[in-house]
Amino acid sequence: MGQSSSREQEESPELREVQSLVASTGALPRLQKAFSRLSDAQTKSIPLHSLKKCFELDFDDFESDHTVASKELSIMFGHLGSAIVDFFFPSDENGVSWIDFLRGYSKCCGRTVASTYLNNLLQIFSKTCSEAGFPVNLQFEQYDDDCKVxxxxLPREVLRLLLICWIFSWDSRTLKLNMGKSKWGCSLPDISPLVLSAVESCIESGDQGDFWNSDVSKLDIQLMATKIHSWALQTIPNLADCLAQFLHSRLCYLVTRENKSESSCSSAQDNPSSTSSETSLLTSGRAWAISLTVRGPVYEQISKACFPSDDPDENNENLLYRSSLDGKGLNRFWSNVEGYNGPLLMLISACEDANRAGSWIIGALTNQGFENKETFYGNSGSLYTLSPVFQSLTSSGREKNLVYSHLHPTGRMYDAHPKPVGIAFGGSTGNERIFMDDDFARVTIRHHAVDKTYQHGTLLPDQGFLPVEATVFEVEVWGLGGATARGIQDSYKKRENLFTQQRRKVDLKTFANWEDSPEKLMMDMMSNPHAVRREER
Incomplete structure (x- = not known):
């Protein structure tokens, strides 16, 4: 075991302190196994080549529409392991000792603020790019407990950084679910909206460009590192965790496999298809962008759409409603989502031009199911712009007008002040920030000034103060409550079907009695309409 590799170090207060820090993360037992497998029996240290091999990635089986980025990433991943080991794990002539191994893990994966994680990621990215021959213009000023970036x-360098983070996330999830049996061979997602979001937040307000048809790999704009740093922490705060998750999964799931002869990190030749995911509004890239803004069980559920498997049923198991398959309209929508009491993600694809020139996609995440009410409801949620530019607007906490969903009232003949029928998010009744009519034909987007529930920000590029009305093309609803919420909904639907069948049953004995039949009553009334009849009570 690594803990007994050096009795002198075992008595060291410094070692006890480092072990205590690592133990607080829950990873100490697995790291002891990893050190035992990787370390040399004579030197009691991990040879550098063995540790670097743990973080090597084979990029050959990845496919991407970004040809230039793919070639650069393919070269960079050959230097990734070296950059990680040199930055996190100091060594001597024998290799990396047990205490240095723990220090490196604590530096990358220990409990700290998000800005420190992000600084580590940027430094690894800069070091890897330099070793691969693609130097970037990043400078780092080290302080005692902090680092200034x-x-x-350039936008294409931001694209490269984000694609590396996606691969980190994909690898971490794959290793965790398959316990070290890595499956590779999938397509890199389109994350251009994320890059354009960084561009939009970093450039001056007077330099706003046309983001509809921008090729991020060809944009020649210098984006200040300090602004990128702030954008990442505010818009996609989970991005800073990608490197820590990758290092943790590589040491705790890949290295500790039972078969020591299979400790090579080369990839398998499996090729899970993501075609079914890419045909929906919630593509891998959009799902990953949303996952960078959420935590907990919702993150686990949306990760299924981020990294699709080769089983189409598994990829779409959380899809509750799709207008192109289930039919447009509030009634069709309600029959699919009613009874689902869990987090829901609604996506709307629309455009002001009926020919779909310049279409856009917005979304709303709620922490509960939809309810048929005449008022707003909800506790927390977020609004998203997913295309062409990504934007995340969380609830501000000032008001609770998060969700509005109202069907046609039943059993009411006349209402002097009818409530709007449709689905809305934010704003107030009659002045909603997002409102979609009951036919799912039109959606109205209003300026954030009408809304105190969600944070300020534009949902559409070049959005002005006037309301924007657009034609709806597609609507999707994804359930993010897991198997529990889906099981409760299934029970609810079975119960409702049973009640419906019972109401449809006909009492054949009563129906066969001529004296009690509606036909006899009608004939008697027509033969003598003025006859006095006693009212039965």
């Missing part, structure tokens, strides 16, 4: 990045 300076310089700038």
């Amino acid at each position: 300076g310089g700038s990045l």
Whole structure:
């Protein structure tokens, strides 16, 4: 075991302190196994080549529409392991000792603020790019407990950084679910909206460009590193965790496999298809962008759409409603989502031009199911712009007008002040920030000034103060409550079907009695309409 590798170090207060820090993360037992497998029996240290091999990735089986980015990433991943080991794990002539191994893990995966994680990620990215021959203009000023980032990045370099983070997340999830049996061979997602979001937040307000048809790999704009740093922490705060998750999964799931002869990190030749996921509004890239803004069980559920498997049923198991398959309209929608009491993600694809020139996609995440009410409801939620530019607007906490969903009233003949029929998010009744009519034909987007529930920000590029009305093309609803919420909904639907069948049953004995039949009553009334009849009570 690594803990007994050096009795002198075992008595060291410094070692006890480092072990205590690592133990607080719950990873100490697995790291002891990893050190035992990787370390040399004579030197009691991990040879550098063995540790670097743990973080090597084979990029050959990845496919991407970004040809230039793919070639650069393929070269960079050959230097990734070296950059990680040199940055996190100091070594001597024998290799990496047990205490240095724990220090490196604590530096990358220990409990700290998000800005520190992000600084580590940027430094690894800069070091890997330099070793691969693609130097970036990033400077780092080290302090005792902090690091200041300076310089700038081009949009294509931001794209490269984000794709690396997606691969980190994909690898971490795959290793965790398959316990070290890595499955590779999938397509890199389109994350251009995320890159354009960084561009939009970093450039001056007077330099706003046309984001509809922008090719991020060809944009020649210097984005200040400090602004990128702030954008990442505010818009996609979970991005900073990608590197820590990757290092943790590589040491705790890949290295500790039972078969020591299979400790090579080369990938398998499996090729899970993501075609079914890419045909929906919630593509891998959009799902991953949303996952970078949420935590907990919702993150686990949406990750199924981020990294699709080769089983189409598994990829779409959380899909509750799709207008192109289930039919447009509030009634069709309600028959699919009623009874689901869990987090829901609604996506709307629309455009002001009926020919779909310049279409956009917005979304809303709620922490509960939809209810048929005449008032707003909800506790927390977020609004998203998913295309062409990503934007995340969480609830501000000032008001609770998060969700509005109202069907046609039943059993009411006349209402002097009828409530709007449709689905809405934010704003107030009659002045909603997002409102979609009951036919799912039109959606109205209003300026954030009408809304105190969600954070300020534009949902559409170049959105002005006037309301924007657009034609709805597609609507999707994804359930993110897991198997429990889906099981409760299934029980609810079975119960409702049973009640419906019972109401449809006909009492044949009464129906066969001529004296009690409606036909006899009608004939008697027609033959003598003025006859006095006693009212039965």
